Every structure is written in structure tokens, then in C-alpha cells.
Amino acid sequence: MRAKLRVLEFAATHSLEEAIVVAIDEAEALTGSGIGFFHFVDDGEQSLTLQAWSTQTAGGMCKTPNAGAHLPTSDAGVWGDALTVREPVIHNDYAGLPHRKGLPEWHTPVVRELVAPVLRSGRVVALMGVGNKPTDYAAVDVDAVVCLANLASDVFQTRRDADRIRESEDRLRGTFEQAAVGMAEVSLDRRWLRVNQRLCDILGYSRAELKERTVEDLCHPEDRGADSRLLSRLLADEVQTYSIEQRYVRPDQSIVWANRTTSLVRSPEGKPRYFVFVVEDISARKQAEDEARRLNAELDRRNCELAQVIHVASHDLRSPLMNVQGFSHELQMSVDDLSSALTYEGYRLTGKDRISQIVLNDIPESLRHVQSSVAAMDRLIRGLLTISRLGRAAMQLEPLDVAGIAVEVAEGFESQARKLGAAIHVQDLPPCVGDASMIRQVFVHLMDNALKYLDPARPGVIVVSGEVVDGEAVYTVEDNGIGIAAEHQDRVFELYHRLNPRADEGEGLGLSITRTIIGRHQGRAWITSRVGRGTRLSVSVPIS
Amino acid sequence: MVDTDVTILIAEDDDGQADLIDRNLRRTGLTNRFIRFHDGQEILDFMLGDGDGAHREPDQRYLLLLDIRMPKIDGIEVLRRLKAAPEARKMPVIVVTTSDDPQDVAQCRELGCSHYITKPVEYHGFVHAIRQLGLLLSAVDVPRIAAPRGGTVLQGRA
Structure with missing residues (x-):
């Protein structure tokens, strides 16, 4: 009993192999033997693994085989008889045994031996043996060896089960951490319980920061409703899992698009425990989709323009x-x-x-x-x-001093304006990024248009102004001319809509050209006008 | 044949088209006086007594050939304003245009044009249409209309 406690105490702080050796040593000492061994039997009694010897045995041999070596049970000598009889076996006259196979040359000579099997669920899982007691082995020796053999086997099993659980956990953690997708366990009140590094990378928050926040905190306000409804359906067991494309707001307020697959982990009794999120960053795909949409719109616009060219060719x-x-x-x-x-x-x-x-x-x-x-x-x-x-035409985009350009263009129109009794005022204009010659053309056409439709009844006043609105520079050329009726306003930019086909100079396509140029700068062109009051033509161009 | 004392007004921005209409109508035997207007503003000024240019004469009988696509004020707006003016509204207006847009046709009819003729953009068809127009003119009743009352009509609209 004391020996048993010593083994357990030792096992708690030492490796499995060392603990097994201590168990053999104790068995050897209790039985007064000279040698001792312990073998595990694996594969349904087919092979022996972890062959361990007592300290004394190992020391007395000139060499021992590798401790982890596998030996087919069929190769075992008479010491393996316990395997077949499934009971402790004593050979007090080893030399006289008829079926003895002889010992390997490294083996210490054996005079007598006692071998006990360890049985688990009717199978032999280990053998412990002692040998060379000066006197014959008796029942008391058998009890000691059986006891210590079972102990060693239990230590071995417990240790091995713990190792397997740890290994399985390690692998699971590895999978969780190394996954190329973001993963999280989320509580029923939608707090982040456990997150992997990839998820932190996608959302832009550290683990600690995430744990202080709820899913809703990060979810884009417009996407919260749909998500909440789907989570409720999951809790109500209406769906097993769902995927949703939604936006998250990163700490720098940038938007990340994610495809999130959500499932619910329940207890064996079916009680919801936590959600499992698998989050994939699909921003690149969304961006590609946006780009495809933009290109399609551009294509539509080009097609529309082409249709207008055909219209011009066939009518005008x-x-x-x-x-x-x-x-x-x-x-x-x-x-x-x-x-x-x-x-x-x-x-x-x-x-x-x-x-x-x-x-x-x-x-x-x-x-x-x-x-x-x-x-x-x-x-x-x-x-x-x-x-x-x-x-x-290829565009050369560069930061432009738009005020300078507009002033130059206005100077070019000065004599024409004077003849018409009109004045052009250029206010301070914000800069933008564009093609210098194209942007210049836009101002030429806008001012030309304003001069063309002045009202002879009053002195013409043309004001060029600009402001920055939502990251775009908006330039407006406003006149106090005859104006354009509401029903024609949306048509002024159309290729074939020439309000004044008898225009002395130019082809009457100035506003179509303006729209084309602005379109190539990803901007917009629009008009507001009142008949008899005047017209405001505005264009927007990105600032960067 | 339309009475020779009827003055035919042509509102057409394209000089060539106006001239071709004029010449081909004369070839049908018309000897009437023609007055040409280049845009919507000119014809409105003439009929409603606005602006510095010539104005219509009292008790004269007029008939208007009106194009739709014109600078400044287009034909449909001209028609709308003429039909809103107490006296000018009696003048027959024949819309002569290249537009065969059903929306334009419907709008002109709604506003009260007497006829709507599509000018084919092909010479022989065009000549044929104008000859037909010459014949049509003889069937149009052209009333005398009283003197214009200055700009009151336009002000009333504004």
C-alpha cells in the first residue's frame, strides 16, 4: 500500500516512463527479485510496446533494445505465457522449462520468474514480470506484482487519455487560430466570447477590444435589422444555419464587407449555448462587383451616346x-x-x-x-x-488650379462679352484633379453657352462659382439669360438636342462635349433653369 | 385655293427649308404674301405685339406654318402661348415638322393645331408633302382677327 502511494506521488511529477520504472522497482523490491519488466500489449494483444525494465535490470544488461520498440507477441518467450493463460504465471524452475526459446544475448540470465497480466475488458493490456528471486515465488509475491502492474497500467492509461485530449484540443485550437477565415464564438446576448486572429484582422479590433463590444456595435446600422431577425430564427430552431452578406464598421470608420455563416451550438438537452460565426472578408469581391457595375453604367452611357450619334446621323x-x-x-x-x-x-x-x-x-x-x-x-x-x-483620348490627371483656368477662359471671351454688353465674374474656385485641357474645354463650353442665351432685354451677368460638396468640386456657371423650359432641361446635354442650330460658330454640341468630359472624370453635369430668369449649369469633378 | 389676302407666316429656323417650302408652295399656284420667322420668339412677338420688330396688322387674315424644333422658344410652346391669347388663338396653325414623335403629335393636337404635317427628310417626299399642304390650305377657314393688345397676354401667363 505504501509502495502504491509512492508510485502515485512520483507519477504526478515525473514522466510516464520514469513512473513505470519506479513501479517495476517497487515490485522488484517487494518480491526481493533481481530483475523486472513491464510491457504494454497493444493492437488486441498482437504486439508489445513500451518495454520497460527495472533500474537494476537495465543496469545489469550490456544493452537494452529501444524502449518504444514493437515486438510481435508471437515472438515472446515463456515469460509471455501469462498472455495466453490470462493469469499470473510462476516459473520457479526456468532452466527446466520445455518450451523455453532461449534468451537474446543481451539478456540477463533468468533463474525463476513471476509474470502477471493486466486485464481490461477481458483483454490483456500489459504484463509485469519480476525474476531471479533467491527463493521460489509465492502467492504473496503474485499479489504485489498484480497490484503494481495494475497501478502502472492505470497511470499509463490516464496519462495517455489526458495526452489525447490535450492533443485534440491543441489541434482544434490550431484549426481555429490558423483558419484562413474569421471565426468566433458569440454569446446568446451577442458578445464576442472567443475570436481568432483572422477575425481581429478583418474587423480591425484586437481580441481585448472585441470582447468589450457586441456584434451590433460593429455591424453597419443598415444591416442590423436583417441579422437580428435571422439570429432569432436560429434560436427558434427554424433554421440550422444561415449566411448573410453584411458590412462591419472598422475603428477607422472604413467599411468591410463580410460573408458570415452563423450556426448555433446547443447543449445535449437542446438548450442554446452560443453562436458560431465563420466570417469571410468579401470586400475585394464587392469592390469588383462595384467596379463591374460602374463599367456597365459606363457601357450603357457609351451605348446611349452611340445611339445618339446614329440619331444625329439619321436626322440632323x-x-x-x-x-x-x-x-x-x-x-x-x-x-x-x-x-x-x-x-x-x-x-x-x-x-x-x-x-x-x-x-x-x-x-x-x-x-x-x-x-x-x-x-x-x-x-x-x-x-x-x-x-x-x-x-x-488618354487623360492626364493632375491637380488643377481651376480658378486660374476659368479666369483665362473668361479673358478669352472678354471682347465677345463686351460686344454683347455682358460681364463675366469668376469667383474663387476650389482645385480638382483632372485633365487640364479637357477641364478648360468644359469652361469654354459653359461660358459660351451662357453668352449664347443671354436675354437682349437686360445686361448679361455671368457668374462662375465653385464649392466643395462631399469630396467633389462643384463648379457652376450661372447666367441671367432667357432660361430653358423645365421640359427641355434634361435634354440639353443630349447629343442631338441643339437649341440653336444656327449658331454661327461651333457645332452646337458644347454641352454634349461637356457631359462627355465630365463623365470621363467620374463626375456629373446638371442644369437648373427658369424661363426668363436664367440658367445654372453645374459640373462636379472629384477632388482627388 | 386659299384667299390671296391671307398672309402665310412661316416659322422655321432652317433657311433652306423655309425657302423650299416657300418655292414649292408658290409652284402650287399660291400668290399670297409670306412672312418668315426664324425662331419661336420672333413669331410670338409678331402675333402678340411684343418686342421692337414688326407686329401683325389689325383685321388681317393670317395662317401659320409652324416648325416644332426651333431655338429660343420651341414650336410647342409657341402653340401653347398662341392658343392662350384671346385673339391670336383664332389663327389656324399648321404644324410642319420633321418630328414624327407620337408625343409631339398628341401634344400639338391637344393644344389645338389645325393640322399636323410630317416633313419627310427626303426631297421628293418633302416636295409632295408641301404640294399637299398647298391643297390643304384652300380648305382652311382663315378668320380675321382683331388688333393685338400688347403684352397683356404674356404678362397674364407669367
């Missing part, structure tokens, strides 16, 4: 073309009239006046119409080419 170009056709017919008629007037008969009838009329009026007028129509078509085609080039 055809109208001057019809004039060319019409007046070439008129010219033909003039030539017919002329030739009939020039025949002698006709000359007498019509006389010089008719010929003068044809040559001095009809023909020049027809030619004038043909020429002006051709010029109009040319202007229109050049305008379309400008827009087409703008859509393709």
Missing part, C-alpha cells in the same frame, strides 16, 4: 442633306428655265429680265443654301468627331 445630318438635294433640284430647274429662255422663241417671250432673275437671284440663292447646308453638315460631323475623340 439628313435635314441639311435634304437642302442640298432640294436646291440642286432648284438649280436644275433654274438651268432648265435658263436654257428655255435662251432659245430664240423663249428669249423673245421671256426677255432679259427673266434671265437676270434666274442668274442674279435664283441660282445664287440655291447655291447659298447648298453651301450653308454643306457647312452645317461639316460642323456637325466635326462635332461628332470631337465627341468621339474625347471618348477615347
Whole structure:
């Protein structure tokens, strides 16, 4: 009994192997033996592992095999008889045994031995043996060896079970920590109980910071409702698991998109215990989706523009073309009239006046119409080419001194404005990032447009102003001109909507060009106007 | 044939088109006086007695050929304002335009145009349409209208 306590005490602070050796030593001492061993039997009694010897035995041998070596049970000598009989076996006359196999050369000579099996669930799980007691082994020796063998075996089993649990826990922790996705255990009142490093990385909070916060604290306000409803369904056992794409707000207020799969862990009685979150960062995908959406919108806009080009080609170009056709017919008629007037008969009838009329009026007028129509078509085609080039030209984005650009453009319009009795005032304008020549063109077209639609009834006042709104520079050119009726306002930027097709200079596509340029800068162009009061044309351009 | 004392007003921003309308109408035998207007503002000023330019004469009979797409004030707005003016509203207005947009047609009819003619953007079709217009003019009843009353009408709208 005291020996047993000594072994247990020793086992608590030493390795398994050392504890086993102490157990053998105790058995050896109690039985007064000279040698001792302990073997574990594994694989359903098929092999022996962890062969351990008493301190005395190990010291007396010139060499011992590896302690962890596996030995098939069939190779065991007579000491293995206990395996087959499943009871302690005593050989007090070892030399006289008929089925003795002989000992390995390293083995200490054996005179007599006592081997006891350890039985668990009817199987032999270990053998402990002692040998070379000066006198014959008796029942009292058997009791001591059986007791210590069972003890050693229990120590071994307990230790091995603990190791397995620890190993399993380690692996689970490793999986949890090393997972490429964020993982968390979340309490029923939605506090973060346990989180892995990846989740901390995704959410931007440390473990300690997370534990002070609830899931709602981090969830984007707009996504809270849906999540709350789904968690309730999980608790009500209506769903086993769900995935939701939602936004979390990081400490720097940036948004991270996550796909979160949530499940509920219940106790064996079915009582909800905690939630398990698996969180995947899908910001990159969301960004790609946004980019795809933006490109689609851009594509739609381009398609729309293309449709407008076709519209221009089919309507606006055809109208001057019809004039060319019409007046070439008129010219033909003039030539017919002329030739009939020039025949002698006709000359007498019509006389010089008719010929003068044809040559001095009809023909020049027809030619004038043909020429002006051709010029109009040319202007229109050049305008379309400008827009087409703008859509393709490489942009050089740089920080721009927009106020400087606007002042220069206004100076260019000065003489024209003076002739119209108008004044252009350029206020201080915020800078932006854009293509210098394109942004300059925008101001040219906006100011040109304002000058074109001034009201002759009052002195024209054109004000160029700017402000920063939501990270964008917004520039506005405001006039006190004739204004544009509400129903036409949204059409002024359309390619084919030329309010003044007889514009002396330019092709009347200035606002279409403006919109194209601003569109390429990811900005917007819009108009507010009141008939008889004036027009405000605004464009927005990103600041960075 | 329309009475020769009717003055035909043409509101058309394109010089060539206006001239072609003029010439082809004359070829149908019309000898009436034509007055040309380049945009919506000009025709309104003339009819309603605004601005510095010429104004209509009292008791004269007028007929208007009105294009829709015009600078400054478009044809539909012109029609709306004319039909809102007590005297000018009696003048027959024939919309002659390239637009065959059903919305435009419906709006003009609603506002009270006498006829709506789509100008084909193809020469022979165009000439044919204008000849048809010449024939149509003879069937239009053109009343005399009283003197304009200055800008009261426009002010009333504002």
C-alpha cells in the first residue's frame, strides 16, 4: 500500500516512463527479485510496446533494445505465457522449462520468474514480470506484482487519455487560430466570447477590444435589422444555419464587407449555448462587383451616346442633306428655265429680265443654301468627331488650379462679352484633379453657352462659382439669360438636342462635349433653369 | 385655293427649308404674301405685339406654318402661348415638322393645331408633302382677327 502511494506521488511529477520504472522497482523490491519488466500489449494483444525494465535490470544488461520498440507477441518467450493463460504465471524452475526459446544475448540470465497480466475488458493490456528471486515465488509475491502492474497500467492509461485530449484540443485550437477565415464564438446576448486572429484582422479590433463590444456595435446600422431577425430564427430552431452578406464598421470608420455563416451550438438537452460565426472578408469581391457595375453604367452611357450619334446621323445630318438635294433640284430647274429662255422663241417671250432673275437671284440663292447646308453638315460631323475623340483620348490627371483656368477662359471671351454688353465674374474656385485641357474645354463650353442665351432685354451677368460638396468640386456657371423650359432641361446635354442650330460658330454640341468630359472624370453635369430668369449649369469633378 | 389676302407666316429656323417650302408652295399656284420667322420668339412677338420688330396688322387674315424644333422658344410652346391669347388663338396653325414623335403629335393636337404635317427628310417626299399642304390650305377657314393688345397676354401667363 505504501509502495502504491509512492508510485502515485512520483507519477504526478515525473514522466510516464520514469513512473513505470519506479513501479517495476517497487515490485522488484517487494518480491526481493533481481530483475523486472513491464510491457504494454497493444493492437488486441498482437504486439508489445513500451518495454520497460527495472533500474537494476537495465543496469545489469550490456544493452537494452529501444524502449518504444514493437515486438510481435508471437515472438515472446515463456515469460509471455501469462498472455495466453490470462493469469499470473510462476516459473520457479526456468532452466527446466520445455518450451523455453532461449534468451537474446543481451539478456540477463533468468533463474525463476513471476509474470502477471493486466486485464481490461477481458483483454490483456500489459504484463509485469519480476525474476531471479533467491527463493521460489509465492502467492504473496503474485499479489504485489498484480497490484503494481495494475497501478502502472492505470497511470499509463490516464496519462495517455489526458495526452489525447490535450492533443485534440491543441489541434482544434490550431484549426481555429490558423483558419484562413474569421471565426468566433458569440454569446446568446451577442458578445464576442472567443475570436481568432483572422477575425481581429478583418474587423480591425484586437481580441481585448472585441470582447468589450457586441456584434451590433460593429455591424453597419443598415444591416442590423436583417441579422437580428435571422439570429432569432436560429434560436427558434427554424433554421440550422444561415449566411448573410453584411458590412462591419472598422475603428477607422472604413467599411468591410463580410460573408458570415452563423450556426448555433446547443447543449445535449437542446438548450442554446452560443453562436458560431465563420466570417469571410468579401470586400475585394464587392469592390469588383462595384467596379463591374460602374463599367456597365459606363457601357450603357457609351451605348446611349452611340445611339445618339446614329440619331444625329439619321436626322440632323439628313435635314441639311435634304437642302442640298432640294436646291440642286432648284438649280436644275433654274438651268432648265435658263436654257428655255435662251432659245430664240423663249428669249423673245421671256426677255432679259427673266434671265437676270434666274442668274442674279435664283441660282445664287440655291447655291447659298447648298453651301450653308454643306457647312452645317461639316460642323456637325466635326462635332461628332470631337465627341468621339474625347471618348477615347488618354487623360492626364493632375491637380488643377481651376480658378486660374476659368479666369483665362473668361479673358478669352472678354471682347465677345463686351460686344454683347455682358460681364463675366469668376469667383474663387476650389482645385480638382483632372485633365487640364479637357477641364478648360468644359469652361469654354459653359461660358459660351451662357453668352449664347443671354436675354437682349437686360445686361448679361455671368457668374462662375465653385464649392466643395462631399469630396467633389462643384463648379457652376450661372447666367441671367432667357432660361430653358423645365421640359427641355434634361435634354440639353443630349447629343442631338441643339437649341440653336444656327449658331454661327461651333457645332452646337458644347454641352454634349461637356457631359462627355465630365463623365470621363467620374463626375456629373446638371442644369437648373427658369424661363426668363436664367440658367445654372453645374459640373462636379472629384477632388482627388 | 386659299384667299390671296391671307398672309402665310412661316416659322422655321432652317433657311433652306423655309425657302423650299416657300418655292414649292408658290409652284402650287399660291400668290399670297409670306412672312418668315426664324425662331419661336420672333413669331410670338409678331402675333402678340411684343418686342421692337414688326407686329401683325389689325383685321388681317393670317395662317401659320409652324416648325416644332426651333431655338429660343420651341414650336410647342409657341402653340401653347398662341392658343392662350384671346385673339391670336383664332389663327389656324399648321404644324410642319420633321418630328414624327407620337408625343409631339398628341401634344400639338391637344393644344389645338389645325393640322399636323410630317416633313419627310427626303426631297421628293418633302416636295409632295408641301404640294399637299398647298391643297390643304384652300380648305382652311382663315378668320380675321382683331388688333393685338400688347403684352397683356404674356404678362397674364407669367
